[in-house]
Amino acid sequence: xxxxxxxxxxxxxxxxxxxxxxxxxxxxxxxxxxxxxxxxxxxxxxxxxxxxxxxxxxxxxxxxxxxxxxxxxxxxxxxxxxxxxxxxxxxxxxxxxxxxxxxxxxxxxxxxxxxxxxxxxxxxxxxxxxxxxxxxxxxxxxxxxxxxxxxxxxxxxxxxxxxxxxxxxxxxxxxxxxxxxxxxxxxxxxxxxxxxxxxxxxxxxxxxxxxxxxxxxxxxxxxxxxxxxxxxxxxxxxxxxxxxxxxxxxxxxxxxxxxxxxxxxxxxxxxxxxxxxxxxxxxxxxxxxxxxxxxxxxxxxxxxxxxxxxxxxxxxxxxxxxxxxxxxxxxxxxx
Numbered sequence: 001x002x003x004x005x006x007x008x009x010x011x012x013x014x015x016x017x018x019x020x021x022x023x024x025x026x027x028x029x030x031x032x033x034x035x036x037x038x039x040x041x042x043x044x045x046x047x048x049x050x051x052x053x054x055x056x057x058x059x060x061x062x063x064x065x066x067x068x069x070x071x072x073x074x075x076x077x078x079x080x081x082x083x084x085x086x087x088x089x090x091x092x093x094x095x096x097x098x099x100x101x102x103x104x105x106x107x108x109x110x111x112x113x114x115x116x117x118x119x120x121x122x123x124x125x126x127x128x129x130x131x132x133x134x135x136x137x138x139x140x141x142x143x144x145x146x147x148x149x150x151x152x153x154x155x156x157x158x159x160x161x162x163x164x165x166x167x168x169x170x171x172x173x174x175x176x177x178x179x180x181x182x183x184x185x186x187x188x189x190x191x192x193x194x195x196x197x198x199x200x201x202x203x204x205x206x207x208x209x210x211x212x213x214x215x216x217x218x219x220x221x222x223x224x225x226x227x228x229x230x231x232x233x234x235x236x237x238x239x240x241x242x243x244x245x246x247x248x249x250x251x252x253x254x255x256x257x258x259x260x261x262x263x264x265x266x267x268x269x270x271x272x273x274x275x276x277x278x279x280x281x282x283x284x285x286x287x288x289x290x291x292x293x294x295x296x297x298x299x300x301x302x303x304x305x306x307x308x309x310x311x312x313x314x315x316x317x318x319x320x321x322x323x324x325x326x327x328x329x330x331x332x333x334x335x
Contacts, residue, residue, distance in 0.1 A: 034058035149175040157182040
């Protein structure tokens with residue numbers, strides 16, 4: 001058989017499948033905690049172990065040489081030190097959703113083309129696999145990335161960083177093949193420099209970008225640019241005239257509504273100097289009224305105490321504390 005589906009069957013131990021000829025094995029969403037040597041099919045190529053309970057010393061020390069795809073996402077391992085030998089032709093490795101805190105890419109096979117480390121506790125990457133084509137890191141603690149990307153890299157997704165990231169933490173050299181760059185939700189204040197000439201798609205949404213750089217900073221082949229949910233006030237004229245490149249710029253601080261066919265705005269946004277003046281007044285008023293943490297804590301504790309006392313004195317009025325005064329007497333005569 002070409003494939004075998006054992007997903008969500010309550011397995012705690014993977015049965016011995018070494019005598020079967022199976023190319024694709026799906027054993028996702030079980031309770032497997034340990035992988036035993038010699039249980040996988042000898043000619044297996046794709047293995048899905050997503051959503052199990054595999055711990056660090058439960059990983060195989062030596063994986064079958066025929067494997068090209070391994071999905072270990074959403075497991076319990078925190079290190080890959082137990083693995084002595086990865087498959088020499090491994091192309092896809094998914095480590096997302098694990099407890100992994102450190103990754104040595106130099107120990108991964110040179111054949112690796114796709115790597116996913118989303119939702120892990122990794123803080124630093126010193127290098128990328130030399131032939132990597134797709135890198136995905138969503139919602140991680142990464143603070144430092146390698147300064148240079150491999151020339152084979154085509155897709156780079158790094159979003160939702162929970163680490164303290166600066167523009168200097170991003171690669172300074174994006175390689176010679178990058179087409180898809182996604183850097184949304186990273187707290188960036190500027191668009192990175194040295195964008196590769198091969199870039200076709202770029203997403204800088206949900207950051208703190210205030211200024212769109214000159215046209216020289218963007219590659220000629222860029223087809224789609226996302227700039228929504230930033231702090232941009234002015235759209236440069238070159239972007240309005242560049243009809244071959246579509247862009248989104250919703251939910252910014254624009255003073256002029258862009259009127260061009262290649263501008264995509266998904267919903268109306270606040271526009272005009274009147275809005276900006278009002279926003280500044282609100283911010284000044286908020287700063288004056290903002291309370292220090294000790295005062296906020298004291299007031300919150302006092303309110304909770306009053307609510308609990310009111311509930312103790314009048315249990316029937318639960319959920320309607322606004323009708324009970326702090327001295328436990330009714331404000332209104334009605335029920």
